[in-house]
Amino acid sequence: MSDIALAAAPPGRAAVRLPAGVVAALAWMVLILAVALLADMLRPYSITALDLRARLTPPVGFGGTLAHPLGTDELGRDVLSRLLVSIRMSVLIAFGATVIAAVLGTTLGFLAAHFRGWVEQVVLMLIDFQASMPFLILALSVLAFFGNSLPLFIGLMGLHGWDRHARIARGLAIAANAQGYAAAVRQLGARPLRVYLGHVLPNIAATLIVSATLSFPEVVLLESGLSFLGLGVQPPMTSLGTMVGYGREYLTRAAWILLAPSTVIVLTTLSVSLLGDWLRDRLDPTLS
């Protein structure tokens, strides 16, 4: 029975063997998510706890002790504890922003596909505008001028990448509207909301999820870049970018302060990119 099922399965599905890189990426992301959820339980110290007698202690293996496995900073704060809490902050922002961008973009894309006409033109114009300006420049001005709070910052990050979702959602929804199933549901008397959320969305969700996976690392990079400039997450809160920005001051004397968060940023963006590429190849080869 199982032999027959295997033989009958399409070649791509017969044996789902994950490439080693994807497995490693998946493992890293599971670790990161676990850290994000459990940061407060995992961290050995409070992120503001000072250990003034152990300032600028190097990590274990470089002359440090197990008391501070990743060393300490200028004020004797434990780098590992700060790193764990920073991971949680960066993951929270990246997730929040990715979800906001996906919802906003999909909604605008559906509106454009449904109403066409001037609504579509306005959406297309906004997409053009968004795509034609470097987002960092827009974000810089909004942030520094509106001041900075965490909800505002997440919302602002959520404006990044909505244009791609909108473009994809509009294109796919227009295509779906021309297909039998959408017309059939409409003929049965379903309201537009039901057609789009109940029928069109499930059919194009795979593509949208892949698109979200591709924009997640961009948000991580953007958040850490802004925080590095001192315009993102503000002390006493800390994120990976904030840590790098702080560590930059001690580059010559205590490079570990900066190397720990840098490594996490690179491994995380790398993992999500690998997963995103892999998902795209499996789910939707048409998306590039």
Added chain:
Amino acid sequence: MLRFLALRLARAGVTIVLVVTFAFVVLRLSGDPALTIMSPDAPPAALAAFRHEWGLDQPVWVQYLRYFGAILHGELGQSMRDGRPAMALVIERLPATLMLTVPALLLKIGLGVPAGIHAALHRNSMTDRVVMAGAVAGFTVPSFVLGLLLVLVFAVHLGWLPSGGDDSWRGAILPVVTLGLGGAGILARFTRSAMLEVLGQPYIRTASAKGVPWRLVVRGHALPNAAIPTVTVVGFMVGTLIAGAVVVESVFSWPGVGRLLVVAVSNRDLAVVQCVLLLVASTMVAANLTVDLLYGLLDPRLRGQATAGAH
């Protein structure tokens, strides 16, 4: 083609208007510049005088119209900090920024395009793997991390190069490499996938089948067709010549437009910020327009009328 051009020009204009409006609304409604510049406990008379001098006591729409009118006259306002024309401040910083971004752009193209072509022509070879790994790294390593690592190795440990700061050519090496390497990876990836797509087309097979040497097939058929998507990416990179170095300039304390912008933003120096925004937007729009015109040059089918989804 004319209609296409007119449409593109109109869109470019709308984009510029949107940028100006965006800048104005965000910057003006977010707080009172008089309090920031003067300090909150300045005498009310002085605050009023300041507001009057800068037109801040007028309704917002009057300020907006005035601002637009001033732009049309080529006046972009004065820096609230030292009273000098904002445009002059920005232009003063331009050479330093271009000193980083222009060589970096050349590095991106010179490294990324050949690497991408080579990787596509030798798919799954060792070179292809190396190029793809480099491309992924270029995308996933943030510029400030790459920059700081380069400083750590070449300035702190080896002591070969300065960690930036002055605007000599030696100081420019590390920032240029930082900017160039990341972009080269991204460009290599685009070029590779564009080449691979073209190489899979029937006309390539036809050309091969009728006996055209492979070298000529690549040169005469594959490269020109793969150039179209590549030009789009390069066009976007040209557009970021002014704004693309904000983070890297901060890493290397480079006195360019990016630093000016960051400082102006934290000082709420409206005129300077708006000036930079407008300059960036104009560059982006001009680059995008140029790309559109280049399409016509590269793809004869677009010279007549644009047919959607044509291959």
